[in-house]
Amino acid sequence: MAETVIKLGRNKKASTFIDKVKEILPEGGNLNACLTCGACASGCPATGLADMDPRKFLRMAALGMDEEIVASDWPWMCTMCMRCIYVCPMKIDIPQLVFNARTLRPREERPKGILGSCDAALKHDTGSAMGTSEEDFEFVVDDVLEEYKEAQPEFEEMEAPIDKEGAEFFLNQNSREPVTEPDEMVPLWKILHTAGIDWTYGSKGWGGENYCMFLADDESWKHLTSTTIGQAKKLGCKTYLNTE
Ligand code: SF4
Ligand code: SF4
Numbered sequence: 001m002a003e004t005v006i007k008l009g010r011n012k013k014a015s016t017f018i019d020k021v022k023e024i025l026p027e028g029g030n031l032n033a034c035l036t037c038g039a040c041a042s043g044c045p046a047t048g049l050a051d052m053d054p055r056k057f058l059r060m061a062a063l064g065m066d067e068e069i070v071a072s073d074w075p076w077m078c079t080m081c082m083r084c085i086y087v088c089p090m091k092i093d094i095p096q097l098v099f100n101a102r103t104l105r106p107r108e109e110r111p112k113g114i115l116g117s118c119d120a121a122l123k124h125d126t127g128s129a130m131g132t133s134e135e136d137f138e139f140v141v142d143d144v145l146e147e148y149k150e151a152q153p154e155f156e157e158m159e160a161p162i163d164k165e166g167a168e169f170f171l172n173q174n175s176r177e178p179v180t181e182p183d184e185m186v187p188l189w190k191i192l193h194t195a196g197i198d199w200t201y202g203s204k205g206w207g208g209e210n211y212c213m214f215l216a217d218d219e220s221w222k223h224l225t226s227t228t229i230g231q232a233k234k235l236g237c238k239t240y241l242n243t244e
Contacts, residue, residue, distance in 0.1 A: 127207030208244030
């Protein structure tokens with residue numbers, strides 16, 4: 001396997017990223033005491049991608065290699081799963097470090113797929129990463145529901161409510177399904193119906209993903225989250241059920 005070559009002495013300027021690294025160390029954490037034990041790398045799903053792993057990434061940060069970090073695509077491959085935090089004996093918050101690394105790159109230069117999905121989610125209050133409007137979502141849900149009720153009489157009483165006030169659960173939804181695989185929405189409806197769960201989608205905030213979080217766009221992340229939580233509160237739902 002090819003190895004990432006770390007060339008020392010290339011960075012002449014003072015690092016700014018290392019200061020952020022130090023800020024996020026929890027009490028008792030010590031970056032300089034990273035044991036290079038590799039526990040973080042061993043369970044990381046992004047290990048090996050772009051010849052990197054969290055241990056190498058951390059070392060580059062500690063060495064002040066800001067430019068290399070900004071240029072590397074590896075931080076964009078981190079899933080933010082947080083496995084590394086749980087196994088690190090020095091309690092180093094690598095996903096937060098990755099998030100900070102992402103903010104170093106100008107927004108328009110961040111990966112197109114994530115950027116496009118975040119921008120699409122900001123088009124409507126639905127938060128759909130596919131840019132689906134309230135009206136289109138309602139049309140698809142109603143259409144699919146009617147089709148299934150007709151084809152499967154045992155589910156004649158099944159509902160897929162949108163903006164039902166006072167429902168127990170506020171459910172969000174993968175954005176791709178209503179557009180590309182609408183039938184994929186139905187199994188969960190059936191489970192909820194069979195279990196007798198009182199639930200609803202929101203016309204606003206039903207899009208379950210938050211690509212703006214992965215884009216490290218704090219303001220847009222907050223906007224999407226506030227919109228969906230705001231709709232759940234407005235409807236008086238007691239529990240927010242995140243499927244994504
Ligand atoms: S698990 Fe923690 S101490 Fe071990 S290599 Fe990774 S960052 Fe360093
Ligand atoms: S949070 Fe990122 S770096 Fe940590 S284990 Fe998950 S993918 Fe790897």
